[in-house]
Amino acid sequence: MEKTLNLDQLKSFGLVIETGSFSAAAERLGLTQPAISLQVRQLERRLAVRLIERVGKRARATPAGMELLRHAHHIETAVDNAIDALADHASGVTGRVRLGTGATACLHFLPAVLRALREEFPALGVVVSTGNTEDHVRRVEENSIDLALVTLPAAGRSLSVTPVLDDEFVAIGRSDLAPLKARVTPADLGGLPLVLFEPAANTRKLVDRWFATEGLQPQPVMELGSVEAMKEMVAAGLGYGIVPRMAMAGRGAHPDLKISRLAPRMHRTLAVVIRRDKPVNKALRVVLDAIAAAGKKAGAVTRAR
Incomplete structure (x- = not known):
């Protein structure tokens, strides 16, 4: 068997298992249900195993599918890291950084940071999602977001935690x-x-x-x-x-x-949380530096009051 995998097929398979249905996965990806079904069938033919079975109305992974899921996360992380590493070779600061934070920091700390980044690096995109510390720490560990600005405590063996404010x-x-x-x-x-x-x-x-x-x-x-x-x-x-x-x-x-x-x-301590093995490309570096600088400035203002 030639050792190659189609990443789009692998992503479609993972979403079918995550959502429990082909139609929900298709909606998430902006595709039709037949297109998702075709990708999964092609992946099953490629690997010569059945990956999905129906239990009631829900699509679930077969034992072979569960084994593939164990590796799928590592494959996605490796691809993301490779793309991020290559960004350092591009001119200027471009790309997208995924940032998770709490609602208060999103409303009262980040707007000035994001405005300054937009003005200085117009080709840089920062996608912000809000939630609690536990959820964001899990998403950083899974590499579904690049970094998080959260209220401590936040812990994990694979994480680097840097207090900001x-x-x-x-x-x-x-x-x-x-x-x-x-x-x-x-x-x-x-x-x-x-x-x-x-x-x-x-x-x-x-x-x-x-x-x-x-x-x-x-x-x-x-x-x-x-x-x-x-x-x-x-x-x-x-x-x-x-x-x-x-x-x-x-x-x-x-x-x-x-x-x-x-x-x-x-008081609470806001900290930046990032995976220790996360490649820090130009885009991620300027976001990290901007948050650290804003935290230092805000801390100085607080001490002056």
């Missing part, structure tokens, strides 16, 4: 409704209606640990995944919140909300 947390409340003191403790907030991050977020875990320093467990009236939604709920007088300070700076400032510092101080 310490972001202080603050309490927020309406200015005209029982305003908070300039500095508030867990006891000050423990008996108030609270609007907090959803439990899965690393930021919420930090908040819970802050309350635990005085033996308290917060009982929020709302748990939200968006810092902007939290700010609007607090501004509507529905409770008090604890949010990263960057969400209240610059354009994030809200005319109806007052900030109070926390005692003891609470």
Whole structure:
């Protein structure tokens, strides 16, 4: 057997197994279902094995298909790394960088970074997706994104983790409704209606640990995944919140909300996460450098306050 594989056929096969159907894989790839079926049949003929079987209404991998899937991820990673490595030989900064981050950093940290990159490197594309730390770490490990800017902790044997910025947390409340003191403790907030991050977020875990320093467990009236939604709920007088300070700076400032510092101080560390074996081409290097420079500048501003 000649040892060659068609990468398009391999990708179609993987998506059929991932989605459980030929039609869903076709929709994901922008192709027709017959085209996907043909690619899978050609791959099966090439390898002389059956790769997919139907269990009920769902397409599943046969034992041979499962064996191929084990290798498919490594094949895709090797191809991506080869393409990324060759980008260093091209003139200028071109290509696409896939970046994962949290919603707050996406709204209040990255816009200025991305604008500066677009102005300096118009041929560079940065594709941003939002989610929580756990999901982004997994996607970095799988090489489905190139890097992530996430709230620590983030760990993995194959990962390089570089702290970028310490972001202080603050309490927020309406200015005209029982305003908070300039500095508030867990006891000050423990008996108030609270609007907090959803439990899965690393930021919420930090908040819970802050309350635990005085033996308290917060009982929020709302748990939200968006810092902007939290700010609007607090501004509507529905409770008090604890949010990263960057969400209240610059354009994030809200005319109806007052900030109070926390005692003891609470902060999160934003860090860049990337695979240790990831080839750093020109495009990825300028994105990494831009994030590091912006983090250093933001940290200097915070210390000056």
